[in-house]
Amino acid sequence: MSVIYDRVALIGLGLIAGSMAHAIREGGLARETVGFARSAQTREIAREIGLCDQITDSVAEAVAGADLVVLAVPVGAMGDLAAEIAPHLKPGATVTDVGSVKQSVIDAVAPHIPEGVHFIPGHPLAGTEHSGPRAGFASLFRNRWWLLTPLPDSDPQAVERLSDLVRAMGAKTDRMEPAHHDLVLAVTSHAPHLIAYTMVGVADHLRQVTDEQVIQYSAAGFRDFTRIAASDPTMWRDVFLHNKEATLDILGRFTEELFVLQRAIRMGDGQQLFDYFTRTRAIRRGIIEAGQDTDAPDFGRAAKTGG
Amino acid sequence: MSVIYDRVALIGLGLIAGSMAHAIREGGLARETVGFARSAQTREIAREIGLCDQITDSVAEAVAGADLVVLAVPVGAMGDLAAEIAPHLKPGATVTDVGSVKQSVIDAVAPHIPEGVHFIPGHPLAGTEHSGPRAGFASLFRNRWWLLTPLPDSDPQAVERLSDLVRAMGAKTDRMEPAHHDLVLAVTSHAPHLIAYTMVGVADHLRQVTDEQVIQYSAAGFRDFTRIAASDPTMWRDVFLHNKEATLDILGRFTEELFVLQRAIRMGDGQQLFDYFTRTRAIRRGIIEAGQDTDAPDFGRAAKTGG
Numbered sequence: 001m002s003v004i005y006d007r008v009a010l011i012g013l014g015l016i017a018g019s020m021a022h023a024i025r026e027g028g029l030a031r032e033t034v035g036f037a038r039s040a041q042t043r044e045i046a047r048e049i050g051l052c053d054q055i056t057d058s059v060a061e062a063v064a065g066a067d068l069v070v071l072a073v074p075v076g077a078m079g080d081l082a083a084e085i086a087p088h089l090k091p092g093a094t095v096t097d098v099g100s101v102k103q104s105v106i107d108a109v110a111p112h113i114p115e116g117v118h119f120i121p122g123h124p125l126a127g128t129e130h131s132g133p134r135a136g137f138a139s140l141f142r143n144r145w146w147l148l149t150p151l152p153d154s155d156p157q158a159v160e161r162l163s164d165l166v167r168a169m170g171a172k173t174d175r176m177e178p179a180h181h182d183l184v185l186a187v188t189s190h191a192p193h194l195i196a197y198t199m200v201g202v203a204d205h206l207r208q209v210t211d212e213q214v215i216q217y218s219a220a221g222f223r224d225f226t227r228i229a230a231s232d233p234t235m236w237r238d239v240f241l242h243n244k245e246a247t248l249d250i251l252g253r254f255t256e257e258l259f260v261l262q263r264a265i266r267m268g269d270g271q272q273l274f275d276y277f278t279r280t281r282a283i284r285r286g287i288i289e290a291g292q293d294t295d296a297p298d299f300g301r302a303a304k305t306g307g
Numbered sequence: 308m309s310v311i312y313d314r315v316a317l318i319g320l321g322l323i324a325g326s327m328a329h330a331i332r333e334g335g336l337a338r339e340t341v342g343f344a345r346s347a348q349t350r351e352i353a354r355e356i357g358l359c360d361q362i363t364d365s366v367a368e369a370v371a372g373a374d375l376v377v378l379a380v381p382v383g384a385m386g387d388l389a390a391e392i393a394p395h396l397k398p399g400a401t402v403t404d405v406g407s408v409k410q411s412v413i414d415a416v417a418p419h420i421p422e423g424v425h426f427i428p429g430h431p432l433a434g435t436e437h438s439g440p441r442a443g444f445a446s447l448f449r450n451r452w453w454l455l456t457p458l459p460d461s462d463p464q465a466v467e468r469l470s471d472l473v474r475a476m477g478a479k480t481d482r483m484e485p486a487h488h489d490l491v492l493a494v495t496s497h498a499p500h501l502i503a504y505t506m507v508g509v510a511d512h513l514r515q516v517t518d519e520q521v522i523q524y525s526a527a528g529f530r531d532f533t534r535i536a537a538s539d540p541t542m543w544r545d546v547f548l549h550n551k552e553a554t555l556d557i558l559g560r561f562t563e564e565l566f567v568l569q570r571a572i573r574m575g576d577g578q579q580l581f582d583y584f585t586r587t588r589a590i591r592r593g594i595i596e597a598g599q600d601t602d603a604p605d606f607g608r609a610a611k612t613g614g
Contacts, residue, residue, distance in 0.1 A: 226590055
């Protein structure tokens, strides 16, 4: 591997920035990484574990002289952060973000980016339910998609250089229109997360069934939901508020569809249920074939904890 | 290990019966296993892979002389099966089932069980999204719960003997009232499955987003849903039709709750979302602490396929 950026500034030292720090160091992809986080405690932990070459106490200091600045904060904090760093950005630098929503981030960030600085929005489709400066690991992005949503006037060379970094960290990269990105992600990530949060909340409210029973007898279905519903509350609050229209559109379709199946259960229409469940099987097959998941029983965990 | 039943008849050679066959053989828990399935093709595969000591072409022959008869067919097929085997059951034998719903199975099966035969309903909380005679493996039940819902007049010794077998296959066992079982499972398994089927169906309908995009960019949320939604259509059709009331109750609560969160998104009430998501995190922690799942990033799959 060779150095792609001289100095990379990582702002917000959570799972994504932390994993980038590890991957960049492992691949020797930058001469220097500098980190900053709003929370003093996070900075302290980052220093303690040596997450970046340098952790600064001001965001201005972190971005000064950086060739690449990565905004890795919740979507709702991107605009203010962009305003704060703007005067300190180096001419010719690239600014990217890792937010799960793209149109609202572009609306909030782009107006602050000075002439001569490249803003290239991005979104790595990678994550775990863990967060914070200790959560990152170098292989998080391996074989994962990292979508870029360049603006019409984005400099092609700057986009190519950022793509090189993304690929060097092990990810696959693709380009997409911001609005289309937000709709695709509403289907594949945002709506499923809200649904999982909701189902776990229902279980929590149900007084006839104790928490202990919910926990003890949670088979594959609910257990997977609880994993999803353990994701970072601040990040997800912002995702829903900032991808409001696409998420509400998908949730509306979801509710209609759920009512159709509820009605089939109530009317005892077994054929309709059978046909529906047969169709959804095919999509799963496609995902396995696309190499996005393993076909091993219960994720290959069967022998350890079963299905 | 020592022999717990002399002759065990497994009726319906899918994932559960197949895994029982493997676990019984591995542990030397029966002197002989006999299998039967309605489908000639299933029987042929079972013979080919040597799933049981003997595969019979009639169910009467399979249960004749058996000390334990396991009904491992979809919930909706239990009643007819019980009627068919009743005249051939050995006095003193135990009949159990592995259905995911208990009250309706008891209503359908109990009236057919002859005097002197013990009927002890059961439900192993174990499974994968795979089905058929090749899907089973000996460790499926390891560390999993196997709930028994004995009837008021069930013979304590017969219940204890079945519990011994269950534990010898690696499972933990507990006893529960049938109706309470059905409510607990509606929360922890049945409603989550219907929700996952629904969400995958929504994605399939959405013409602006191609199937290819849904498949390629399915991150943790949706990908887990598709795994759940790949489960056996016949089995799940029967579960919903036979646990109708509890499932509809939970789905009703779920929809109310979802509407509350949808409204919070529409009104931009970030505090409500944040508080909700913070509460659901605690349940996940409980599940990890109860040893029902692994805390490793992305099920420990991160290095292979990421999160």
